[in-house]
Every structure is written in structure tokens, then in C-alpha cells.
Amino acid sequence: MDESKQDAQFREWHREHQGIILRIARANASNLADQEDLIQEISLQIWNSIPGFNGSCRASTWVYRVALNTAISWGRKEQSQRRKKKEFANHLHILKETSEPQNEKLEWIFEQIRKMDPIDRSLILLHLDGQSYQEIADILGISEKNVGVKLSRLRKALTKKANDDDL
Amino acid sequence: MIFEDLEIIWRDENAHPTHTIDDEALRQIVLERARNYRRDVFWKDAMDIGIHVGTAVLLVGVCLWTLNEIGKFTQNMISMLVIAAAYLFASAFRWIGGQRQKAREANFDDSLRGNLEKLVANADYHIRLQQNYLWWYLVPVLPGYLLLAASFWSSGPEAFWFMTISVIALFSFVHWGNNQIVRTKLIPQKEELESQLAGLENGGKSAEIRGSSKRTTTDELSLRRRCFGLGLALLILGMAIAFLVKVFWPVQQLQEPDFEDISAFAKVAPFSAIRWENDQPIVRVEDRWSPLISIDDIPIEEIMEHARKEFGDQAQMRFGEDLPRVLSSFGHAPKWEVTLGLQAEDGQMKQLKVKMTEANRTLIRDKRLEHQN
Numbered sequence: 001m002d003e004s005k006q007d008a009q010f011r012e013w014h015r016e017h018q019g020i021i022l023r024i025a026r027a028n029a030s031n032l033a034d035q036e037d038l039i040q041e042i043s044l045q046i047w048n049s050i051p052g053f054n055g056s057c058r059a060s061t062w063v064y065r066v067a068l069n070t071a072i073s074w075g076r077k078e079q080s081q082r083r084k085k086k087e088f089a090n091h092l093h094i095l096k097e098t099s100e101p102q103n104e105k106l107e108w109i110f111e112q113i114r115k116m117d118p119i120d121r122s123l124i125l126l127h128l129d130g131q132s133y134q135e136i137a138d139i140l141g142i143s144e145k146n147v148g149v150k151l152s153r154l155r156k157a158l159t160k161k162a163n164d165d166d167l
Numbered sequence: 168m169i170f171e172d173l174e175i176i177w178r179d180e181n182a183h184p185t186h187t188i189d190d191e192a193l194r195q196i197v198l199e200r201a202r203n204y205r206r207d208v209f210w211k212d213a214m215d216i217g218i219h220v221g222t223a224v225l226l227v228g229v230c231l232w233t234l235n236e237i238g239k240f241t242q243n244m245i246s247m248l249v250i251a252a253a254y255l256f257a258s259a260f261r262w263i264g265g266q267r268q269k270a271r272e273a274n275f276d277d278s279l280r281g282n283l284e285k286l287v288a289n290a291d292y293h294i295r296l297q298q299n300y301l302w303w304y305l306v307p308v309l310p311g312y313l314l315l316a317a318s319f320w321s322s323g324p325e326a327f328w329f330m331t332i333s334v335i336a337l338f339s340f341v342h343w344g345n346n347q348i349v350r351t352k353l354i355p356q357k358e359e360l361e362s363q364l365a366g367l368e369n370g371g372k373s374a375e376i377r378g379s380s381k382r383t384t385t386d387e388l389s390l391r392r393r394c395f396g397l398g399l400a401l402l403i404l405g406m407a408i409a410f411l412v413k414v415f416w417p418v419q420q421l422q423e424p425d426f427e428d429i430s431a432f433a434k435v436a437p438f439s440a441i442r443w444e445n446d447q448p449i450v451r452v453e454d455r456w457s458p459l460i461s462i463d464d465i466p467i468e469e470i471m472e473h474a475r476k477e478f479g480d481q482a483q484m485r486f487g488e489d490l491p492r493v494l495s496s497f498g499h500a501p502k503w504e505v506t507l508g509l510q511a512e513d514g515q516m517k518q519l520k521v522k523m524t525e526a527n528r529t530l531i532r533d534k535r536l537e538h539q540n
Contacts, residue, residue, distance in 0.1 A: 011194070018188050023181060032186075039188060043197045044204065062277075069282040076359065094193045095186045106180035109173060119366035122279060128177045141280025142367050155170045162168045 001051045009050050014043070017063045020129070027113045027125050028071045036095055038074050045070045057138065064126065064139050072118045108167055112158060123147070124154050215265075219258040223251040242318050250311030260303045261296075268292045283364045290357035297345045297353065305338050312338075432492040435523035437462075437505050439530050441487045446471045448486065452507060452521060460516050461508030462490075465499060473497045487531045490523070 014021075021042050025035040049066050053059075109128075113121050119140075126136045133151075137144045226247040233244055272288055275281040296303075316330035438450035438459070448459045448467060459467055474482035474493050485493050494501045507519050 007194075007198075010197070011190070014188070014190060014193070018190075019181065019184070022184060022186065022188065039193065040196055040200065043193055044200045047197050047201050048204070065277050065279065065282075068279055069277075072279070072282070072363070073286070076356070094189050094196065096189050097186055098184060100183040100185050102185055103176075103180040105176045109177060117366055118363055119279075128174060130178075139278060140367060141276060141278025146367075158173060159168065159170045162173060167168060167173075 006047065006050045009053075010043075010047050013046060013050075013059055013063060017060055020060065020063055021067055023129065024067045024071050024125060026110050027121060028075060030111075030114060032095055036093070038071060039094060041074050042067045042070045061135060061139055064131070068122045068125075068139065072122075075118055105167060108162075108165070109158075112161060116154075120150070120154055123150055124158070127151055127154075216258045216262050219254040223254040223258070226251040226254075243315065246311050246314035246318065248311075249314055250308060253307035253311055256307050257304045264292075264296065280364070280367050283360055283367070287357060287360045287364060290353060290360060294349055294353045294357060297349045300345045301342050305342060309334070309338060432489060432495065433523070433525075434489075434528050435503075435525050436487065436490055436528040436531055437507055437521040437523045439527045440534060441531055443483055446475075446483075448483075450507070450509075452509065452519060457509040457511070459507060460510055461506075462494065463499060463501065463506050464508070465494075465497070470494070470497060484535065487535070488528060490528075 021039055024042065025038045029035045029038050045066050046063060049062070053062055113124055116124065122140060123136065126139060131139070133144045133147045136147045136151075140147070230244045230247050230251075234240065268289070271292075272285045275285040275288070312334045313331060316327060316334055319326040319330045438452050440451035440456075442449050442456075444458075446468075449456055450459045461467060462470065470493065471482065471486065473496070474486055477493070477496050478485045491501055501523065504520055504522050507521050508516050509519055511517050
């Protein structure tokens with residue numbers, strides 16, 4: 001695939017699925033610097049994955065897969081390694097603040113998600129984003145039944161925590 | 168509150184994000200990092216494989232050039248060729264292993280589970296690579312380095328042992344370092360990935376599913392101990408072989424000499440200085456000058472009579488600087504230690520076992536050159 005086609009595809013996916021990347025970054029990193037780092041990492045992996053995309057699934061499914069896989073690998077890297085990389089990075093700020101006010105309830109949800117292990121984090125993100133059990137099973141590579149069992153447990157735990165914290 | 172309330176908050180609030188991505192800035196960064204990524208991959212391969220292939224090519228080149236210059240193989244050239252072959256073997260092993268691993272990893276699907284399985288397989292590959300470093304890198308390279316260390320024998324056994332022990336110490340340190348990396352970094356990484364993979368399953372089935380790639384810690388320790396034990400045995404064996412080769416090789420050369428070929432003989436001497444009173448050598452041994460009566464019970468008169476016939480006017484110079492050749496042409500192949508018959512101050516002859524060293528011979532030669540100048 002030549003670079004101009006890859007570039008066009010990248011721009012299109014980024015325009016359509018920017019929200020997915022933003023939410024996954026926020027669910028995996030608490031501060032803006034780390035979120036920027038993860039967004040860059042996810043975007044790089046999306047760029048690299050474009051030649052391998054054969055259209056056998058929806059583009060959004062593909063983006064979820066790449067982004068969640070990257071987030072897990074990113075989370076496994078040593079903090080010091082990430083900091084070192086950041087220090088040397090050509091640091092353009094890619095996150096722009098909007099005029100929307102900070103929502104405390106949404107931040108509370110993200111905080112709970114960040115406390116989960118990477119698998120549960122991926123599951124609940126996909127579920128909250130409205131993905132069907134079939135799509136979640138496809139993205140994670142597990143059975144729909146398994147998705148149902150795990151989500152039921154996660155939903156209960158999250159609701160209980162929300163009530164305990166008087167959200 | 169019920170879960171649906173959380174879903175509403177999620178949906179509504181995420182529709183109005185507090186931050187957006189600057190598309191153009193991100194694109195610039197991605198393009199630059201994609202270029203850097205390709206460059207990094209290239210240099211990683213170059214570092215892993217290219218350096219060893221390059222070194223092997225360089226060593227072979229040096230050998231060919233030297234062969235062209237002096238027209239014969241020397242022990243150092245053989246050492247270099249053995250090292251070059253070992254480097255090529257290690258590089259080929261690494262490259263083929265890497266390609267096979269890439270092919271294996273391509274079989275995993277793109278799901279999160281597939282990605283985790285791929286990462287476990289990758290961690291497993293690197294653990295095996297590091298654990299077997301002794302076999303595919305250190306053991307093939309060791310004989311060449313030991314042969315090279317053996318070439319220091321002519322400077323005295325101390326130099327040989329120093330080099331040999333240094334090489335083995337270095338290799339042991341590398342082996343230990345690799346085991347440390349496996350123990351403190353790679354195995355915990357793999358275990359973390361396996362636990363994440365287990366998280367995708369219900370209950371404890373994951374260990375069974377991924378059981379083929381998982382060994383217990385005890386097994387790993389036992390495997391490492393076995394590897395280290397066998398490796399140590401091989402190191403000692405290699406050291407012994409190199410020692411025997413070096414000890415007997417020059418003797419063999421002296422027993423079947425090519426008298427026209429000066430370089431076939433070790434450049435060593437059992438005394439550090441020599442002067443002559445007619446055809447009687449006075450030699451300096453252990454910081455004392457004494458007339459030399461015999462070498463290995465052969466009277467000096469006989470040796471010098473033969474040397475006169477063989478080397479003419481150069482007999483005295485050859486005796487001082489090419490004693491192994493002089494004695495060999497006389498029919499006596501000397502060992503690395505000879506027995507000198509020295510006349511003591513009281514006129515009695517005393518016998519002294521002395522090592523022949525390159526340092527002694529260099530002193531004699533330097534003294535002659537200094538005198539000539």
C-alpha cells in the first residue's frame with residue numbers, strides 16, 4: 001500500500017473514531033501527558049496496521065482491537081521507560097481543551113475503570129460504548145457467554161460502588 | 168442508582184468531551200514516529216545480526232590478507248576463522264529463529280486474546296533464546312577465544328591462564344546476566360501476560376489452555392541449573408582441549424621442523440642475556456652471569472660445532488635468538504622448559520630447570536640491535 005492511500009485511510013479513521021481513542025486513553029491514563037503518550041502510541045499502531053486491514057470486520061471493530069491491544073502493551077511498559085521516551089519526544093501538544101465543563105460523574109466512572117485490570121477495563125469500555133456481546137466477543141476473542149458472565153459481575157460491582165459513593 | 172444511569176452519564180457526557188485531538192499535530196507525530204519505528208527496527212536487526220556478520224567478514228578478510236602477505240596459516244588466523252564461523256552460526260541461528268517466530272506469531276488472530284497469546288509466545292521465545300544463550304552463542308564462540316588465548320602461551324603460561332580465565336569469567340558473567348534478565352524480567356512479564364490471559368477465561372481454565380507454553384518456576388530453575396552445569400563442564404573441556412593443543416602443538420612443530428622456515432619455531436630463550444668468550448656463551452639467568460656448559464645434558468661445544476656448520480657466521484646470533492631452531496636442527500626438540508648446565512663460581516657445574524620465554528628472547532634481540540646501532 002502506498003503512503004498516500006495509507007495517509008487517507010488514517011485521516012478517515014481518525015476523523016470517525018477519534019472518540020474511541022480518546023476514551024481508551026482516558027480509561028488507561030489519569031494525567032494528560034500520559035493520555036497524549038498513549039494516543040500517540042495507539043495512532044502509530046493504527047497507522048502500522050492499515051496495510052493489514054482486509055475489511056473482514058468493521059473499521060470501528062478494527063480500531064477497538066488495535067487500540068485496546070496497544071493500551072495493554074502500553075500499560076505493561078515501565079513508568080520510567082515511558083517518562084524517558086517522553087523526555088526525548090518531539091512534544092507537540094495534541095490534546096486541545098474544549099469549552100465543555102469537566103463532569104465529575106464521568107470522571108468518577110473513568111477512575112473506577114482505571115482501577116480495573118486490563119481485561120475488565122476493556123470489557124466495560126466496550127460495553128459502555130454500546131458494543132453488542134457478539135462484537136465484544138469478537139474483539140476480545142472469547143465466547144459471548146463468557147462476555148455475559150463477566151459483564152454481569154462488572155455491572156453489579158460498578159453499580160454497588162456508585163451507590164456506596166453516593167454518585 | 169442502577170447501571171443504566173451510569174450508561175446515560177457515559178453516553179451523554181462523552182458526547183461533549185473536555186478535550187479533542189489536534190488531527191494535524193497527531194498526524195505529523197505519527198508520520199515521524201512511523202519513520203523512526205522503521206529505522207529502529209532496521210538498527211535493531213543490524214545490531215543483533217549485522218554486527219556479528221560484519222565482524223565475521225572482517226575477521227575472514229584479515230585472515231585472507233595475512234595469508235596473502237605471509238603465504239601460510241598461523242594459529243592466530245585459525246583462531247580468527249573459528250571465531251568468524253561461530254559468529255556466522257550465531258547470527259544465522261538468531262535470524263532463522265526470529266523468522267520462524269514471526270511466522271508463528273502471524274498465526275494468532277487480531278483479537279485481544281490473540282494479541283495476548285502472541286505476546287506470551289513472544290515472551291516464551293525470548294526466554295528460550297536467553298536461557299539457551301550458552302548453547303547457541305557462548306559455546307560456539309568459546310573455542311575460538313580459547314585458541315586465541317592459547318597463542319599467549321609463548322609469552323609464558325601466566326599470560327595464557329590470565330587470558331583463558333578472563334575469557335571464561337567474561338562468558339560466565341554474560342551467562343549469569345542473561346539468567347538474571349530471564350528471572351527478573353522475562354518470566355515475570357510472561358506470568359503477567361498469562362494471568363491477563365487467564366482473566367479472559369472463567370475460573371481457572373486458562374492455565375490448562377495455555378499449559379503448553381507454561382512451565383513451573385521449579386522446572387525453570389532446574390532447567391537453568393542443568394544448563395549451567397553442562398555449560399560449565401563444556402567450558403572446562405574446551406579449556407583443557409585448548410591447553411593440550413597449545414602445549415603439544417609447538418613440540419610437534421619442533422619435532423618435525425622445516426629448517427628453512429624460521430617462523431615455524433617459537434621465538435623463545437631460557438636466558439635473558441648472552442655474551443661470548445670465543446665460542447663459550449656466558450648467559451644471564453636469575454640475574455646472575457654464568458658460563459653455559461650444557462643444555463638438556465648436551466655439551467655446548469657439540470651444539471656450537473653443529474651451529475657453525477649450519478649457520479656459519481650467524482651461529483652465535485642464532486644460538487641466542489633462535490635456540491629452538493638450533494637445537495631442533497641438531498636433532499633435539501626442546502620443551503618449554505630446558506635444563507641448563509651452568510658453571511658456578513666454585514667451578515662446579517650446577518643444573519637449573521628454566522622456562523623458555525618470549526620476553527627473554529626479546530631482551531637478547533633488543534640488546535643486539537642496540538649494540539649494532
